[in-house]
Amino acid sequence: MKKALVLSLILTAVTLAQAAQQPVAELPRTYIDTTYHRPSGSTLHVRNGQDLQATLDAAHPGDTVLLEAGATFTGNFALPPKTGDAWIYIESSAIEGKVPAGQRATAADASAMAKIQTSNSDSAISVLPGAGHYRLVGLEVTPAAGAARVYSLVNIDFVTSKVEAKVRSLAKRVAPGLAPTDVFPQNITIDRCYLHGSDTQDVREGVAANGIAVAIIDSSISDIHDSTMDSQAILSYRTPGPMKIVNNFLSATTEDVMFGGAGDSSNPYIPSDIEIRGNHFFKPMAWDAPGITLPPHNKWVAKNNLELKSAQRVIVSGNVMENSWMSGQMGSSVLLTIRTSQSGNTAVVDDITIESNVLKNVISGFATLATDDTCGAKYGYPNCTNPGEEKRVRIADNLILFANPKGPGGTRNWGLALLPEMSDLVFEHNTLISFPGTMCDQSIFFESEQSWKWPPPQSYTHNIWILDNVLCRPPTGDWGGQGTAGLSYYMGNPPPLDKRFFGNVMSIPYDYVPQTFPPKNSLQTKVTFANATAGNWQLASPKWTQTTDGALAGVDMTALKAAIEGTGSGSGDKKPDSQPAPASAAH
Numbered sequence: 202m203k204k205a206l207v208l209s210l211i212l213t214a215v216t217l218a219q220a221a222q223q224p225v226a227e228l229p230r231t232y233i234d235t236t237y238h239r240p241s242g243s244t245l246h247v248r249n250g251q252d253l254q255a256t257l258d259a260a261h262p263g264d265t266v267l268l269e270a271g272a273t274f275t276g277n278f279a280l281p282p283k284t285g286d287a288w289i290y291i292e293s294s295a296i297e298g299k300v301p302a303g304q305r306a307t308a309a310d311a312s313a314m315a316k317i318q319t320s321n322s323d324s325a326i327s328v329l330p331g332a333g334h335y336r337l338v339g340l341e342v343t344p345a346a347g348a349a350r351v352y353s354l355v356n357i358d359f360v361t362s363k364v365e366a367k368v369r370s371l372a373k374r375v376a377p378g379l380a381p382t383d384v385f386p387q388n389i390t391i392d393r394c395y396l397h398g399s400d401t402q403d404v405r406e407g408v409a410a411n412g413i414a415v416a417i418i419d420s421s422i423s424d425i426h427d428s429t430m431d432s433q434a435i436l437s438y439r440t441p442g443p444m445k446i447v448n449n450f451l452s453a454t455t456e457d458v459m460f461g462g463a464g465d466s467s468n469p470y471i472p473s474d475i476e477i478r479g480n481h482f483f484k485p486m487a488w489d490a491p492g493i494t495l496p497p498h499n500k501w502v503a504k505n506n507l508e509l510k511s512a513q514r515v516i517v518s519g520n521v522m523e524n525s526w527m528s529g530q531m532g533s534s535v536l537l538t539i540r541t542s543q544s545g546n547t548a549v550v551d552d553i554t555i556e557s558n559v560l561k562n563v564i565s566g567f568a569t570l571a572t573d574d575t576c577g578a579k580y581g582y583p584n585c586t587n588p589g590e591e592k593r594v595r596i597a598d599n600l601i602l603f604a605n606p607k608g609p610g611g612t613r614n615w616g617l618a619l620l621p622e623m624s625d626l627v628f629e630h631n632t633l634i635s636f637p638g639t640m641c642d643q644s645i646f647f648e649s650e651q652s653w654k655w656p657p658p659q660s661y662t663h664n665i666w667i668l669d670n671v672l673c674r675p676p677t678g679d680w681g682g683q684g685t686a687g688l689s690y691y692m693g694n695p696p697p698l699d700k701r702f703f704g705n706v707m708s709i710p711y712d713y714v715p716q717t718f719p720p721k722n723s724l725q726t727k728v729t730f731a732n733a734t735a736g737n738w739q740l741a742s743p744k745w746t747q748t749t750d751g752a753l754a755g756v757d758m759t760a761l762k763a764a765i766e767g768t769g770s771g772s773g774d775k776k777p778d779s780q781p782a783p784a785s786a787a788h
Contacts, residue, residue: 223666224625226593227552229474229514233445235390235416237302237338240265240288247274253317254278262287262334268315270295275345277323280386282331288388289335296339296393305419305448306393311341314395320345324356328412333387342396344404350427353409354396357386358439385440386412391420396434398424405430407453410437416445425453426488426501431529432456438463438511438544443474448768450481454494454501455529457482457522461511461544466584468545475515479768482506482522482534489610494528502529503610506563508536509553511544511589517555519764525563526610532564533618534601541573541589542582548573550591557598557764565615566601566633569594571622592625600738600756603673605636613642616673619691621650624663632671632738632755640674640710647678647691655680660693667692669704669748671728671740671755675716684716704748706740706755721747723754731758 242263247256249272257278260266262285268274270293283289299313300306306314317340319325325342328335342354389412398404407422415437422434434451435458437444451457458480460472484503488494494503506522509515517535525534539550550570560566572588575581596617603614616633619626628645635641647661661678677683678691688702699719706723718724723745731739739758748754 224593224595224627224664226554226595227514228516228554229443229476231443231474232476233414233416233443235392235418235445235447237392239290239292242287248272257281257291260289261285262289265290265292267292267294268340270313270315273316273318275318275320276325277319277321278317278326280326280328280332280335282329282333286334291335291337291340293339300339300393300419302392303419304393305421305450306339306395307421307450308395308397308423310393311395314339314341316341316343318343318345318348319351319354320348322349322351324351324353326355328355328357328386328389330358330386331384333389335388336390336392337394338392340394342394344398344402348402350403350429351398351405353406354404355391355408357389357415358409358411386415388414390416390418392418394420396420396422398426400424403427403429403432405432406436407434408436410435410444411439413440414443415440416447417449418445418447419449421450423450423452427454428500431502431504433459435459436463437472439468439470440472441470442472443476444472445476446478446480447476448479450483452483452485454484454488455504456508457484457506459508459510460515461509461548461550462540463543464545466542466546466582466586469547470545471548472512473514475512477507477515477517478519479765480520481768482520484524486524489524489526489608491609494526495610499528504528504530505536506534506560508538509550510538510540511548511550512553513549513551515553517553518557519768520558521561521765521768522558522563523561524604525565526604526608527564527612528610531568531612531615532610533568533615534560534563534565535567537568537591537594538570539573539589539591540575541587542576542580542585546585546587548589550589551593553594555594555596555599557761558600559761559765560599560601562602562604564604564606564610564612566599566617567596568615568618568620569623569626570620571624591623594626595629596631597627597629598756598761599631600761601631601633603634603636603639603641606639606642614639614673615643615646616641617645618643618648619645619662619665620648621653621661622663623665626662626664627666627668628670629666629668629749630670630752630754630756632740633673634738635673640708643677644672644674644707645676647676649679653679655682657690661691663693664696664701665692666701667705668701669750669752669754670706672705672707674710675707675713675718675724683714684718687716688718704745704754706743706745723747
């Protein structure tokens with residue numbers, strides 16, 4: 202009996218030790234190589250007024266369909282499945298001379314593009330089930346003047362209700378026996394394209410990216426908004442991945458980019474192995490106004506720059522995420538919110554790495570959700586049987602520049618919102634900067650369940666690590682707990698709190714009640730930076746290096762500037778292609 206008890210205690214100790222380890226988010230297992238190599242087959246020229254669909258149907262793998270720059274093609278064009286795995290390029294005749302591969306195309310480059318437009322609500326371009334190895338290069342894709350509300354400018358999917366008959370008919374003709382609902386489009390690249398709506402036309406999605414190995418690179422997607430539903434520049438929810446979003450300008454009212462959030466509880470796919478680098482997420486400040494996204498009578502709704510409702514193994518690095526405000530939600534720039542109720546019972550938000558980004562002019566920074574709090578019949582989702590999880594999240598080396606909380610769409614400035622039961626998250630070497638003349642409401646805020654009282658019956662969170670940050674005020678949470686005592690309730694024990702709350706510099710607000718914090722953290726009445734006027738937010742005073750790695754607390758501005766170089770300019774600056782070790786053939 203004693204041996205059994207000793208063995209049980211040992212196993213318990215081992216389990217606790219393992220749980221106490223700093224969580225490590227797994228990076229994508231595979232990356233997509235998008236190197237530009239025009240195929241060596243035939244070149245099929247399509248000039249203004251000629252039949253583009255007939256040419257697409259006739260093209261063979263290895264061909265280039267070369268569209269006349271400046272020409273306009275109106276219709277709902279479908280990219281059909283072919284036999285073979287050589288690539289088909291669909292390219293404007295002038296784009297290479299105007300915007301070389303690896304540079305971002307913008308609206309200013311439209312004269313070098315061929316225009317593909319839809320005159321109805323169906324997609325201008327649909328990639329059919331089973332189709333693959335297509336690269337769209339230098340195309341302007343947009344609604345025609347006077348067109349109705351468009352669902353997706355480019356639709357990469359199994360099938361959509363609006364084009365189901367056409368998709369099934371064409372798929373059957375081109376590839377007999379194909380089951381459209383069971384086959385993904387694969388290996389689709391959108392390169393140096395300009396996709397957009399207009400001030401007076403609603404477009405729900407720029408790209409519906411529900412395929413395998415989909416890449417959107419060096420492109421601009423703008424003026425995406427919808428008066429009846431949420432809208433996204435890029436939406437992906439029914440795919441196993443991988444996916445690549447690199448060096449784009451992305452602008453939509455609701456979410457600039459979203460993964461998950463659709464496909465209902467039966468959706469078996471988790472978007473996985475996702476690379477998001479070097480993009481400029483942007484919402485025009487003209488939208489932050491009454492009648493636009495603010496009441497009264499707002500026609501659109503603004504929410505987030507990036508939202509993950511179902512995703513795993515995601516790297517988000519070197520992006521500028523600019524402008525967020527309170528409209529349909531609280532204005533978080535990045536929202537990590539597991540939604541099995543919408544995304545499928547297998548959905549997770551796991552292994553997320555968000556590093557070396559600038560969140561600029563945002564009302565709030567990051568928000569989290571441990572499990573889906575809308576799962577179940579009483580919330581209107583009777584088929585949702587699994588609340589899911591959100592774990593192994595690393596948020597590091599980011600700069601948060603808060604917007605004016607008193608401006609239009611203003612509300613509380615929160616850096617990181619941690620909801621009840623959130624676990625396995627690292628928040629490290631970030632710098633949070635209040636809007637001039639204001640003090641942020643919260644740097645890190647721990648929320649509780651409504652039924653909890655103070656002191657809470659359990660730790661608010663589990664295995665949260667807050668390390669080496671420059672915070673605009675000390676952390677707190679519901680019931681106002683402060684200092685070591687408050688953090689002991691919010692962050693729990695074990696592992697030891699002084700190991701998980703370490704190396705931070707915290708500005709003392711004017712209403713601060715003196716508190717003690719774990720050792721190796723610094724409270725300061727005045728924090729200064731290298732050159733705030735010039736945007737250099739490197740910590741200058743105090744020179745706090747009592748950190749986990751001996752480096753200055755907060756973001757390393759030299760490394761951050763290198764990571765975002767050219768990202769927010771929209772000028773097509775050269776960007777590195779991607780990570781090494783690609784998973785699929787160069788195309």
